[in-house]
Amino acid sequence: MRNIRELPELLISQIAAGEVVERPASVLKELLENSLDAGATQIQVALDQGGAQRVQVDDDGAGIVREDLGLAFARHATSKIGSLEDLEGVATMGFRGEALASIAAVARVELVSRARNAAHAWSLAAEGGAPREPRPAARAPGTTVAVQDLYFNTPARRKFLRTEATEFGHCDEVFRRVALARPDLAFSLKHNGRVSAHLAPQPAEARAAALLGAEFAAASVPVDARAGPLRLHGLAGTPQAARNRADAQYFYVNGRFVRDRLLAHAVREAYRDTLHGERQPAFVLFLELDPRGVDVNVHPAKTEVRFRDARGIHQFVFHALKRALAPSAAESPVSYATVASQGSAIQAALAMQEPVMDYRAAPAPLPVSAKAPPLGYALAQLHGVYVLAQNEAGLVLVDMHAAHERILMEKMKAGLDAGAIERQRLLVPAVFRAEALEVATAEDNREALEQLGLELTVAGPNELAVRAAPALLAGGDVAALARSLLAELREFGAAQVLAARQNELLATMACHAAVRANRQLSVTEMNALLREMEQTERSGSCNHGRPTWYQLTLADLDKLFLRGR
Numbered sequence: 001m002r003n004i005r006e007l008p009e010l011l012i013s014q015i016a017a018g019e020v021v022e023r024p025a026s027v028l029k030e031l032l033e034n035s036l037d038a039g040a041t042q043i044q045v046a047l048d049q050g051g052a053q054r055v056q057v058d059d060d061g062a063g064i065v066r067e068d069l070g071l072a073f074a075r076h077a078t079s080k081i082g083s084l085e086d087l088e089g090v091a092t093m094g095f096r097g098e099a100l101a102s103i104a105a106v107a108r109v110e111l112v113s114r115a116r117n118a119a120h121a122w123s124l125a126a127e128g129g130a131p132r133e134p135r136p137a138a139r140a141p142g143t144t145v146a147v148q149d150l151y152f153n154t155p156a157r158r159k160f161l162r163t164e165a166t167e168f169g170h171c172d173e174v175f176r177r178v179a180l181a182r183p184d185l186a187f188s189l190k191h192n193g194r195v196s197a198h199l200a201p202q203p204a205e206a207r208a209a210a211l212l213g214a215e216f217a218a219a220s221v222p223v224d225a226r227a228g229p230l231r232l233h234g235l236a237g238t239p240q241a242a243r244n245r246a247d248a249q250y251f252y253v254n255g256r257f258v259r260d261r262l263l264a265h266a267v268r269e270a271y272r273d274t275l276h277g278e279r280q281p282a283f284v285l286f287l288e289l290d291p292r293g294v295d296v297n298v299h300p301a302k303t304e305v306r307f308r309d310a311r312g313i314h315q316f317v318f319h320a321l322k323r324a325l326a327p328s329a330a331e332s333p334v335s336y337a338t339v340a341s342q343g344s345a346i347q348a349a350l351a352m353q354e355p356v357m358d359y360r361a362a363p364a365p366l367p368v369s370a371k372a373p374p375l376g377y378a379l380a381q382l383h384g385v386y387v388l389a390q391n392e393a394g395l396v397l398v399d400m401h402a403a404h405e406r407i408l409m410e411k412m413k414a415g416l417d418a419g420a421i422e423r424q425r426l427l428v429p430a431v432f433r434a435e436a437l438e439v440a441t442a443e444d445n446r447e448a449l450e451q452l453g454l455e456l457t458v459a460g461p462n463e464l465a466v467r468a469a470p471a472l473l474a475g476g477d478v479a480a481l482a483r484s485l486l487a488e489l490r491e492f493g494a495a496q497v498l499a500a501r502q503n504e505l506l507a508t509m510a511c512h513a514a515v516r517a518n519r520q521l522s523v524t525e526m527n528a529l530l531r532e533m534e535q536t537e538r539s540g541s542c543n544h545g546r547p548t549w550y551q552l553t554l555a556d557l558d559k560l561f562l563r564g565r
């Protein structure tokens with residue numbers, strides 16, 4: 001063992017740089033954020049060899065006055081905060097006074113800056129952490145920072161850099177994150193001298209379309225919700241537009257791109273009923289709140305945050321997104337008065353597993369004179385699977401099982417909101433091994449569990465027993481259900497789990513209770529199904545995210561038959 005001694009300044013910076021400067025993309029992120037903080041309106045990025053050779057950012061922001069130039073490279077020197085109070089309410093991207101110092105410790109940096117009312121610019125170079133004397137230079141107001149030869153003096157780290165294409169890919173992603181957040185600013189990106197993006201200031205939707213593709217913009221719904229000081233806005237991809245990879249998920253907190261477990265969970269929950277399996281939603285969402293309500297000083301790259309009122313934020317994001325994603329099949333309000341009563345009667349009949357129906361008891365056919373409802377009137381049933389209906393636009397095709405499943409789910413959900421899930425006592429309690437923490441969670445959350453239809457008792461220090469389970473699930477693997485509920489209760493607390501797991505239970509129940517394929521339906525039953533769909537939230541897709549109905553317009557059909565009209 002050696003004696004304890006103080007490290008030289010450069011080594012300290014290099015160690016610190018390890019946290020901040022992971023790869024060229026991290027340099028780009030820091031430079032872009034500095035330009036944003038400087039109030040730039042035009043930002044130009046130039047990269048060479050994936051950024052390993054050069055990362056350069058030009059802006060037209062406030063610039064740095066000559067006296068401050070040297071300090072820009074000093075560690076813990078910042079113009080952005082001055083006190084703990086400032087830190088707690090930080091509204092800028094930067095606040096540590098760490099980025100340029102770290103970058104200068106592991107690369108050759110040149111800074112050219114001209115403050116708005118300075119006579120000319122000043123340039124300052126730093127290499128391996130040591131800045132030289134500032135020299136007069138020429139440029140318009142604003143700042144250019146050029147970072148060359150990343151890790152030139154730390155060869156071990158340089159070896160960790162990946163191929164040019166990979167490093168450029170990371171830089172491109174950083175660029176996209178910043179450009180998505182600031183559609184009001186102009187950006188350009190060059191790689192090895194070739195322009196790879198050029199963005200003029202534009203509305204948020206247009207920026208999203210430019211960066212994520214027109215398909216994303218076309219298959220997404222606007223989100224804009226407020227609750228007191230909280231606001232969530234942006235674009236949420238529809239369930240039908242979900243992808244196999246989570247490669248288009250952008251969540252920002254006060255303009256800062258974050259990867260946050262709490263927010264990710266809230267989003268996942270909002271999509272839960274409508275997404276199939278592992279499908280990943282696409283979204284660009286901005287959460288705005290009082291900066292004092294969020295701590296950004298938790299992660300070296302500032303990509304994680306901590307909320308003061310985590311539960312409240314979760315609830316807000318979850319509900320705001322869910323509401324935005326839940327339009328019903330009916331575009332415009334239609335009078336259902338004439339069909340409502342028979343609708344519910346037929347619905348009750350449909351919900352039964354009984355295949356036999358008394359058609360004579362069915363009410364009279366629908367009035368033809370009334371304005372046709374959005375999904376139209378039923379014509380026939382196809383192969384016991386699809387309902388065919390005629391509406392104003394043309395032909396409507398409905399997957400009857402999927403549609404019915406969705407309707408049942410939404411109905412049960414509404415019923416549940418009013419009370420608790422119906423329970424059934426198990427003849428033989430299902431005993432399972434549990435950890436001490438699970439046992440404690442079960443005891444602490446007895447009430448919430450009961451509302452969810454589960455009654456758990458402690459059977460031993462490491463054993464829990466399920467004594468009652470949701471009536472419709474009593475035959476299933478109730479121990480597994482109890483386990484995952486306990487895990488979620490522990491992590492997110494009773495209130496949220498109550499809302500979230502409910503939906504999953506309901507989806508399973510609905511699937512069993514929904515009308516099966518190959519059941520003959522009368523025209524009246526089919527019409528009732530259509531009317532229920534129109535009145536049901538989220539009826540456009542089933543509980544697994546597949547569409548429940550499809551419109552073929554007359555124009556579509558004409559095209560099919562090569563018929564000009």
Ligand SMILES: Nc1ncnc2c1ncn2[C@@H]1O[C@H](COP(=O)(O)OP(=O)(O)OP(=O)(O)O)[C@@H](O)[C@H]1O
Nearest residue numbers: 034038063072078079094095096097098099100143
């Ligand atoms: N593009 C720029 N325009 C104007 N001033 C800049 C620019 N880049 C850096 N600065 C000045 O240099 C200082 C140091 O920048 P640096 O990125 O190292 O720290 P910071 O942004 O204050 O904090 P952080 O380490 O969290 O990024 C900033 O506080 C700012 O005053």
Ligand SMILES: [Mg+2]
Nearest residue numbers: 030034094099
């Ligand atoms: Mg900074």
